[in-house]
Each structure stands twice: as C-alpha cells, then as structure tokens.
Amino acid sequence: MSLQAYPRISDWITVDDGRLIIHTGKVDIGQRISTALAQIVHEELTVPIERIDIAPVRTGHAPDEGITSGSNSVEQSGHALRCAARSLRTCLIHLAAARMGGSVDDWHLIDGVLHLTGTNHAIDLLDLIPDVAPNTRIDPDGQQNPRTPGALPYPKMRGLKDMVRGRFQYVHDLDRPGMLHARVIRPPHARAVLRGIKADVVNTLKQAGLHCVRDGSFLALAGPQEWTVVKAALKLAAACDWNTKRGLSEDDVFKRLIPENAQRFLVLDATPTDAPIPAALGQPDHAARFERPYQLHGALAPSAALAEWTGDVLRLHSHSQGIYPLRDSIADSLGLTLEQVDITHVPGSGCYGHNGADDAAYEAALVARALPHTPILLKWSREDEHIWEPYAPAMAVDIAARIQDGKIAAYSAEVFSDTHRGRPRPGPNRAGPSRLLANHFRKTPIGPIPAPPNMGRHAGMHRNLDPVYDFPQTRLVKNLVAGLPHRTSAMRCLGATANIFALESMMDELAQQVDASAIAFRRSHLDDPRALAVLDELDRQINARPEMADGCGRGIAYAQYKNQMTRVAVAIELSVDDRAEIRLLNATIVADAGRIVDADGLTAQLEGGFLQAASWALYEQVTWDRDGVFSSDWESYPVLRFDNIPNIKVIQLDNPNEASVGAGEASPGPTVAAIANAIADATGIRMRRLPFTRDAILEAAGRE
Amino acid sequence: MSLTLHINGEKHRVTSDPDTPLIYVLRDELKLKGTKLGCGLEQCGACAVLVDGQVVLSCVSAVDSFEGKEITTIEGIGDTEIGRRVQDAFVDMSAAQCGYCTAGLVVAATALLSSDPLPDQDSVTTALTPHLCRCGSHPRVLRAIKQASGG
Numbered sequence: 001m002s003l004q005a006y007p008r009i010s011d012w013i014t015v016d017d018g019r020l021i022i023h024t025g026k027v028d029i030g031q032r033i034s035t036a037l038a039q040i041v042h043e044e045l046t047v048p049i050e051r052i053d054i055a056p057v058r059t060g061h062a063p064d065e066g067i068t069s070g071s072n073s074v075e076q077s078g079h080a081l082r083c084a085a086r087s088l089r090t091c092l093i094h095l096a097a098a099r100m101g102g103s104v105d106d107w108h109l110i111d112g113v114l115h116l117t118g119t120n121h122a123i124d125l126l127d128l129i130p131d132v133a134p135n136t137r138i139d140p141d142g143q144q145n146p147r148t149p150g151a152l153p154y155p156k157m158r159g160l161k162d163m164v165r166g167r168f169q170y171v172h173d174l175d176r177p178g179m180l181h182a183r184v185i186r187p188p189h190a191r192a193v194l195r196g197i198k199a200d201v202v203n204t205l206k207q208a209g210l211h212c213v214r215d216g217s218f219l220a221l222a223g224p225q226e227w228t229v230v231k232a233a234l235k236l237a238a239a240c241d242w243n244t245k246r247g248l249s250e251d252d253v254f255k256r257l258i259p260e261n262a263q264r265f266l267v268l269d270a271t272p273t274d275a276p277i278p279a280a281l282g283q284p285d286h287a288a289r290f291e292r293p294y295q296l297h298g299a300l301a302p303s304a305a306l307a308e309w310t311g312d313v314l315r316l317h318s319h320s321q322g323i324y325p326l327r328d329s330i331a332d333s334l335g336l337t338l339e340q341v342d343i344t345h346v347p348g349s350g351c352y353g354h355n356g357a358d359d360a361a362y363e364a365a366l367v368a369r370a371l372p373h374t375p376i377l378l379k380w381s382r383e384d385e386h387i388w389e390p391y392a393p394a395m396a397v398d399i400a401a402r403i404q405d406g407k408i409a410a411y412s413a414e415v416f417s418d419t420h421r422g423r424p425r426p427g428p429n430r431a432g433p434s435r436l437l438a439n440h441f442r443k444t445p446i447g448p449i450p451a452p453p454n455m456g457r458h459a460g461m462h463r464n465l466d467p468v469y470d471f472p473q474t475r476l477v478k479n480l481v482a483g484l485p486h487r488t489s490a491m492r493c494l495g496a497t498a499n500i501f502a503l504e505s506m507m508d509e510l511a512q513q514v515d516a517s518a519i520a521f522r523r524s525h526l527d528d529p530r531a532l533a534v535l536d537e538l539d540r541q542i543n544a545r546p547e548m549a550d551g552c553g554r555g556i557a558y559a560q561y562k563n564q565m566t567r568v569a570v571a572i573e574l575s576v577d578d579r580a581e582i583r584l585l586n587a588t589i590v591a592d593a594g595r596i597v598d599a600d601g602l603t604a605q606l607e608g609g610f611l612q613a614a615s616w617a618l619y620e621q622v623t624w625d626r627d628g629v630f631s632s633d634w635e636s637y638p639v640l641r642f643d644n645i646p647n648i649k650v651i652q653l654d655n656p657n658e659a660s661v662g663a664g665e666a667s668p669g670p671t672v673a674a675i676a677n678a679i680a681d682a683t684g685i686r687m688r689r690l691p692f693t694r695d696a697i698l699e700a701a702g703r704e
Numbered sequence: 705m706s707l708t709l710h711i712n713g714e715k716h717r718v719t720s721d722p723d724t725p726l727i728y729v730l731r732d733e734l735k736l737k738g739t740k741l742g743c744g745l746e747q748c749g750a751c752a753v754l755v756d757g758q759v760v761l762s763c764v765s766a767v768d769s770f771e772g773k774e775i776t777t778i779e780g781i782g783d784t785e786i787g788r789r790v791q792d793a794f795v796d797m798s799a800a801q802c803g804y805c806t807a808g809l810v811v812a813a814t815a816l817l818s819s820d821p822l823p824d825q826d827s828v829t830t831a832l833t834p835h836l837c838r839c840g841s842h843p844r845v846l847r848a849i850k851q852a853s854g855g
Contacts (some may be wrong), residue, residue: 030802030839129824156798163803164791166738166778173737181732227720227728231742300742300750300804300838349742349804350839382743600768603843608801611840634836642832645842686807 002080006063009091009136012084013041015129019064020045020052020112025065026073027321028059030350032157032601033073038599039155040078044085044145045125047112049155057345059327059338067322067423069353070489071565071662074597079674080138080490086145087138091678092128098252117243132145146442152599166290171319171346174306176201176375180211182222182367184231184382185240187441189628190487192242192263193217194441201239207224212236213370220367222376230381239523247626249485251316253691254291257396257416260481262454268593269480270458270466270563272478281412281475284400290502291689294391294622296631297491302380303356303389307364314341318361319348325425326358329432330365333439333446352612353491354423356380359437362424365390366438372607372617383538387629391622393418394484395461397502401471406514410473413502415495416481417461419451420479422489428452435649438488451640461495464669465501468560469525492612493665494563500669501676501690504557508677509686517679519555530655531560531567537590538569539653545586551575552585554680557673560667564594567665570610572646576682579698586674589667591650594658602652606667610648613668615640617675619691705769710735711736712780722768726752729767732775736806738778742836749835752808753777759815761834772799778807786852787814794845801839808835813849822853 002025005014014021022041028034038052055062062392065077092114093107100123102116109115114123147153162168187194194217202212210223210232221236223229230327282286306317314336320326323343331341348357364378377381380388395417402410424435433439454460462478512519519539527531535558553576560567574588589606596602619638623630631637676687685700706719711734720729727746730736730753744763745817747832751763754776781787790813793799800806809832816823816831823831839844 028725030800032801081772136755156795159803160795160798160800161808163800165782167735169737170804172741173731175735175737225720226732256756298838300802300836302742311849347802350802352838382745439782449819532825553775604798604801604844607843608840611842612838616712633745634743637743640839641836642846643801643829645846648843656763670825 002063002065002076003083003138003140006080006292007085007137009088009132009138010134011063012081013088020047020126020128022052022054023062024054024064024077024081025057026068026077027345028347029068029321031597031605033077035155035158035601036074036598037078037081038158038256039153040082041085043153044082044089045112046109050312051112051126057323059323059341059343064324067325069321071561071664071666074660074662078597081140082144083140083142086142088129088132090142091132091136092125095128096123111592111669121558121617125609129152133637147595149656152596152654156599156600157601158628163555169346170301171305171317171348171458172301172379174317174346174377179375180222180224180371180377181221181226181378182230182364182378184363184378184384185219185221185233185237186388187217187242188244189248190440191247192244195218195241195243195551197241198234198239201235203245205236206230211371212369215366216445218366218443220363220378222367222371231312243534244627248624248628250626251395253484254396255479257394257481258482259479260480262416265453265478267462267465267476267478268467272453272462272545274456277477280474281400281402281410284404286506286513287400288506288688290397290399290498290505292395292501292692293496294394294486294614295620296316296386296391296622296637297352297355297356298390299351299385301347302385303348303360304360304377304379304384305364306377307368308375309368311372312340312370314365316341316343316361316365317346318343318357319346319351320357320361321351321354322423322425325423325432326361328426329424329436331361332430333362333433333436334369335367343704354390354489356385358424359388362436363438373383380677383632386632390422390487393420395498397497399502399506401506401510403510403514405438406516408469408510410470411471412475413465413499414477414479415461415465415499416479417495418481418484419454419487420460420488420490420494421451422487448487453478463494463562464496464499464559466563468531468563469522470527471525474524486622493668496593496665497613497616497672498555500559501672504559504673505676505686505688508555508680522558529580531558533653534558534567534569534590534592537653538571541588541590541649541651542571548573551577553678553680555677555679555681557676557677559670559672561666565661566591566663568606568666569669570667570670572671572674572678574675574678574682576679576697580694582679584614584644587646587648587655589650590649590653591663591666592653592655593661595656595658595662596652596654597662599652602663605664606650607648609667610671611640611645614675617672617690617692619693621691625670640675707768709767709775710773711775712777712783718767720767722761723766725764726753726762726767726770730762736777736779740804741805742804749812750805751807752811752828752835754811754815757815757818759812778811781810781814784814786817790814790817790848790852793848795852796845799841799844799848801841805837806834809837809845816849817853839852
C-alpha cells in the first residue's frame with residue numbers, strides 16, 4: 001500500500017547535510033518503530049545508525065500512510081523502506097561502477113562506504129545519493145540483504161538517553177513566546193447541554209486576563225499561566241448550568257449484546273458478508289458466553305495539543321496516530337482547505353489505540369481560531385482522559401462446539417460489540433467531523449453518527465473471530481450493536497482480545513473433556529509448521545518448569561494475530577489465595593514474527609502486550625450511572641502496578657527468510673486466555689467475564 | 705511576592721502564587737520540563753522529584769512548602785553517582801517504551817538506592833508501586849534497578 005502510493009526512492013530516503021534522512025508516515029508511540037525503521041535501512045545500506053535521522057512526520061511532507069495502527073508499520077513502512085533502501089543500494093553501486101570503473105559485483109558496502117575490491121577506491125554513499133536521478137523508482141522485488149539465522153540485531157532504542165535525563169520532548173513540553181494554556185470545561189456526561197453560565201463569574205475571569213471560548217456546549221478557558229487556568233476552569237465549571245436530560249443508560253450492557261439488537265453478518269474467510277446466516281449449532285457438546293466490559297486506553301499522559309491560527313493557516317502539533325485523516329477531518333469541520341491545516345506529529349505518552357489525541361487537537365484548534373495569532377497549548381486533565389477518551393467497546397462472544405472422535409468437528413462463534421472504528425477520518429455523513437468530540441457539543445453540532453459496519457478482513461470486532469485451527473465446520477457471525485451508552489473506538493487488538501479469550505478458553509475446556517493435554521489438543525487442530533514450532537517450544541519450556549505448588553495454576557494459550565501475523569504461545573503460572581487474590585508468578589512467551597528487525601524491541605512489545613493484557617484481565621472496567629462515569633482516575637479505575645509483575649521469559653523464533661511482521665498486538669489475546677486457563681487450573685473456577693477481580697472470582701465460585 | 709527554591713544545586717526566585725503545586729512552578733515558570741504531569745492527584749508517580757533526598761510527588765503540594773528545602777529534579781539526578789548509575793542502567797536495559805513514566809521511576813530508583821544500596825524485592829516493589837507504567841516496561845525497570853544496585 002505504502003509503496004504503490006509512494007513509488008520513488010526519494011519519497012522514503014534522502015540526504016541532508018551529511019545525514020541520511022528516512023521519511024515515514026508512521027509515528028513512534030513508544031513501540032520503537034523509529035528504531036526498527038532505522039535498523040532496516042541500516043541493514044540494507046550499512047550506513048551507521050548514528051548517521052540516520054527520521055524526518056518529522058508532518059502533513060504535506062511525510063508519506064501519507066494513514067493511521068499508525070494494527071501492528072502494520074513494519075509490514076507497510078518497514079517493507080517500503082527495505083525495498084527503497086535495497087533499490088538505492090543497487091543504483092549506487094551502478095553509479096559507482098560507471099564513474100570509477102570495476103564491475104558492479106566488485107563494489108561492496110561497508111559502514112556506508114562503497115569500496116572497489118582490490119583497489120583503494122572508496123566513496124561515501126551519502127555523497128553519491130544526491131546524484132541518483134530524483135524520479136528513480138523502487139524495485140519492489142529485489143533481494144533483501146541476507147542475514148545469518150540467529151544473528152539477531154539489537155539496535156539501541158532511539159530517544160532513550162534523552163528520556164532518562166528528562167530531555168525527551170513530548171507535546172506537553174512545547175513552549176512558544178506568547179503561548180496560552182487552555183483547558184476544556186466538560187459536561188457531566190455525553191448527553192448534557194449547556195443552558196447557561198453565571199455572567200459574573202465569566203466577567204471576573206475576563207478581568208483576571210483569562211479568555212473564555214464558548215461555542216454551544218463546548219466551553220474552554222485560556223490564559224498565560226497553567227495553574228491559574230486549571231484553578232479558573234474549576235470556578236467556571238461550577239458556574240455552568242447543564243441540562244442533563246435523561247442521562248446515561250444504566251441498562252446492563254451485556255444484556256443488550258444480543259442478536260435482536262444487532263446488524264448481523266456471516267463472516268466468511270475473516271470477512272463479513274451479506275450471505276444468509278445458518279441456524280445455530282444444534283446440540284453442541286459445549287457452549288459458553290465470554291464478556292469484556294468497557295475498558296480504557298488509559299494513557300499515562302492526558303491528551304494535549306498545540307495550535308496556532310495565523311489567520312490563514314492552522315498549525316497543529318499533535319500526538320495523533322493519523323495526522324492526515326485528522327487534517328482532513330479538522331479542515332472539513334472548520335471549512336478550511338487541506339492546505340490550510342498543517343499538522344506535525346509530536347510524541348505523547350503511549351496511547352494503545354485511539355485515545356483523546358485527535359479530540360484534544362481539534363479542541364486546541366477551536367480555541368486557537370477564537371484567539372488568532374496566539375499559540376494555544378491545550379491539555380486534558382486526568383479526569384478528562386478517563387471520562388472522555390473513546391473506550392474499547394464492551395463485547396460478548398457466544399461460542400459453541402461439537403466434538404467427534406476427540407476433535408472439534410463444528411464450531412460456532414458469534415461476536416457482539418459496538419464499533420471499534422471511531423477514529424476521525426473522511427467518509428459518508430461527514431464521518432471525519434462527526435467523530436471529533438467537540439463537534440458533538442458545538443452550537444451547530446456534527447455527529448455522533450451510528451458507525452457503519454466495518455466489512456474489512458479481520459477488522460473491528462471480528463478480528464481473530466476466525467479460528468486459527470482447522471475445524472471442519474465453522475459458523476462465524478458478527479453482531480454490530482448501536483445505541484449503547486459510551487463512545488467507542490479502536491484499542492490495541494480490537495476484537496481479537498475477546499475472540500481469542502473465548503476460543504482459547506474453550507480449547508482448554510474441551511482438551512480436558514477429551515482427556516488431552518492443552519498443547520496436544522491444540523496441535524491436533526493445526527498443520528502450520530511455524531505454529532507447531534511455537535507450541536513445541538512452549539512445551540519444552542513448560543516441561544523444564546518445576547511442579548506447581550498448591551493454590552497455584554498454569555494456563556496456556558496460542559494465537560496468531562489476524563491469523564497472518566506474529567504467532568504467539570503464552571504460558572502463565574499464578575497463585576490464587578484464600579481471599580481470591582491473584583498473584584502472577586511466571587510467564588513464558590514464545591513468538592515467531594518472521595525476520596526479526598529489532599530483537600529487544602520485539603521482546604519489549606511482547607512483554608508490554610502481556611502486561612497490558614494482564615491489567616485488562618485482572619483489574620480494568622469502566623463503571624457509570626445515569627449521572628456520569630465513575631471511572632475518573634487511577635483509584636476508581638485500578639490498573640496493574642509494580643506489585644503484581646511476574647517473571648517474564650520471552651523466546652523468539654527467528655526466521656530471517658520470512659517477511660517481518662508486527663508484534664505490538666500479538667501477545668494480549670493469548671495472555672488474557674492463559675490467565676483464565678491458569679485460574680481454572682488453580683481453582684477449578686472458569687472465569688468468562690473480564691476482569692477477574694476478587695469479587696468476580698468469589699461470585700463465580702458461588703455459582704459453581 | 706516571591707520565594708526562593710533550591711533546585712539541582714541552584715537558587716531560583718519564583719513568583720508563582722504560593723498555592724501553586726510545585727510541578728507547575730518547575731515546568732511553567734522555570735521551564736524544567738523533564739518532570740511529567742500524569743494525574744495531578746498523586747496517583748501515578750510521573751511527577752516524582754527528590755526533596756531533601758526523599759521522593760515527593762510534586763503535583764499536589766503547594767510550592768511554598770518547599771522553601772528552604774533541597775529539590776532535585778530529573779534534570780539534576782545525573783549529578784549524583786547513584787543517579788547516573790540508575791540512568792545508565794535504564795539505558796542498558798531499555799527500561800522504557802514511551803518514556804513518560806521514566807523520569808519519575810529514575811527519581812524513585814535513585815532515592816531507593818541512596819537509602820538502601822542493596823534493596824530486597826519487597827523494598828523495590830514498595831518503592832515502585834506508587835508509579836504507573838502503562839506500556840509494560842516493568843520487568844526492564846526491575847532489571848535496571850538490579851543492575852544499578854550492583855546486585
């Protein structure tokens with residue numbers, strides 16, 4: 001995709017002032033993509049990493065690679081850069097041979113310098129790049145530089161030295177002469193409308209040099225000192241009169257996740273279709289429902305953005321994962337041309353999907369438009385981020401299976417969820433503007449609109465709905481339910497977490513039913529040799545572990561992200577005490593991500609995915625009533641902390657001749673399932689709804 | 705009105721309102737932006753600084769309570785031998801992903817190792833549990849502290 005749109009070498013690699021510059025549309029959100037991209041170019045061109053820079057990702061300058069999501073960056077940007085770099089290598093060698101003689105086979109690259117064998121002819125590749133014809137196209141089929149199996153590359157993470165010294169710059173740290181800080185005054189909940197504000201309070205704030213910006217029910221405050229603005233925003237909030245109408249629906253959301261409320265699609269080859277949906281599996285040997293509540297991305301840094309309106313151009317600095325779709329959506333919202341909106345990506349904290357970044361950028365833009373020629377640094381509060389980021393939707397997965405001769409003969413899975421696709425991007429019904437939060441509150445509101453079903457392959461809620469296993473008969477149904485209480489969008493793994501939780505819990509239960517080991521039962525439904533190799537390695541690792549003590553349990557799970565990316569098997573050992581408190585003890589992760597680009601980065605992603613999933617599994621759920629969301633901070637929405645971190649061992653199976661695939665979302669699904677399976681192993685209690693809190697375990701124990 | 709703060713071995717006259725939480729003075733007035741705001745509620749640890757060698761979360765307590773005390777921020781933590789060792793260990797272990805929690809963790813680890821050069825696992829857990837990391841760098845942070853302690 002990236003290569004077709006940007007087919008020239010110079011779209012991706014240029015030279016400036018003695019430095020090799022990489023151009024990418026993918027942004028670093030802590031997943032180390034910039035480290036991986038520099039490593040790929042280094043592998044193909046041998047230019048020392050210290051001489052490689054990554055150009056700022058800015059609209060109008062960077063390749064438009066859509067959104068940094070889906071673990072696609074290595075496959076898209078990484079693949080494009082590998083092809084561009086090796087095409088460049090070929091060009092440069094031909095250029096050197098034409099200039100200085102010798103055959104192309106006699107020229108070799110060492111540390112970014114071309115040498116002619118048997119002579120002292122040498123030329124710095126960076127000096128030669130400007131002479132490559134600017135329109136030279138990338139050859140997408142060239143040979144990649146070979147690598148010895150197991151000779152894993154360990155590039156140092158870019159930016160790390162600055163991070164430990166407090167010098168790494170986040171969007172929150174930006175500063176400009178004359179800059180104002182801004183905060184938004186929020187309604188009690190998403191359905192409320194601003195009736196009025198006490199005029200005397202507004203006047204007092206104005207006299208104190210603060211700027212109130214109101215557009216319908218959107219209300220913001222700006223001023224030169226951040227703390228003054230924070231305090232004044234509380235005063236202004238107290239002076240607001242909101243019409244709260246009926247409030248939020250308090251119905252049990254899981255009871256609304258049923259076929260009667262849904263747009264339904266039969267999923268064939270991982271793709272929703274309009275084909276008729278077959279009748280449910282008759283007389284299954286096993287049937288169960290698995291559920292996940294609304295959960296937060298919970299970025300550590302509340303969202304923020306810097307905006308300035310020059311009277312002609314809106315300049316934005318944002319930690320959005322998709323600066324081009326955001327640009328288009330903001331331009332449409334404000335009646336500007338695309339050229340009038342200029343967005344540069346600046347890092348925020350880890351986002352794990354679509355958090356408040358885009359909304360904060362648009363809110364900063366609204367304030368900047370009201371206060372021209374003034375840089376506006378708008379920050380969300382912790383409460384803003386918890387209550388107003390788009391959540392990962394509540395989900396349910398109904399599974400059923402029939403067994404024949406010790407194997408699964410038929411499998412049915414029906415997944416239910418609101419949309420996972422709430423990102424602002426152009427589409428019918430002004431889909432871009434309608435998904436920017438502030439547009440719901442402006443005097444002339446745009447959106448929200450019901451989300452159309454995502455019909456893409458392995459997209460949205462049906463990601464990994466297709467079992468990775470070979471089941472002779474399958475019946476897979478996507479159920480899109482609208483009208484639920486909360487705004488939702490993409491969070492790490494989309495539907496894959498719940499789908500793998502359901503499938504891998506079932507595999508465990510059925511293995512026991514047919515008296516097979518968890519690994520052998522999975523193996524018997526797989527013929528992919530790389531999947532088998534991953535499971536075999538996990539088996540070896542488990543066999544080397546000591547016996548589990550009383551009150552402890554071990555669970556495993558396997559998945560391949562989107563059934564086409566990184567293969568991951570997880571084993572987890574945990575204890576469950578008399579008070580039903582869970583302690584994570586030891587974890588083993590075995591992964592095959594194809595050709596490894598950044599071995600330490602790959603491990604970091606697998607570990608990080610594991611720990612975020614452990615947090616989802618054990619702690620996280622959004623709670624609310626008609627008056628608003630309760631989950632407003634880290635006490636009302638607890639997450640994993642340092643007091644429950646297991647020892648984690650990661651084993652990578654390197655396949656240097658296979659394509660590199662992303663791994664940022666590969667481990668969470670099997671992690672959630674392995675934890676549920678380990679709890680069952682320790683206690684005999686089968687947990688089917690996240691999170692597995694003490695209360696939930698005791699309640700489940702009471703049911704059984 | 706103004707008050708004097710001792711930060712990273714230097715005196716600073718500051719004019720922010722005395723009720724301003726320390727972090728806003730550090731970041732907004734003094735432009736020491738290495739200290740990060742994560743919650744403003746003393747729940748996440750991103751804003752940790754040292755005050756007379758002890759870890760203090762700087763996002764709530766008012767600046768006037770810090771007058772006459774020795775404040776060390778992430779910008780000054782590398783001036784001590786232990787602080788530098790902790791920073792190097794975080795780099796060696798790649799103990800960060802997005803890095804937003806890192807400054808607070810480096811500060812907390814430095815305070816821990818300054819008071820307890822060879823901390824046991826419980827002490828490390830107690831020192832770090834006030835700090836959130838959402839990317840899942842915890843195992844690397846624990847390894848970094850182990851390396852920095854020489855253990």
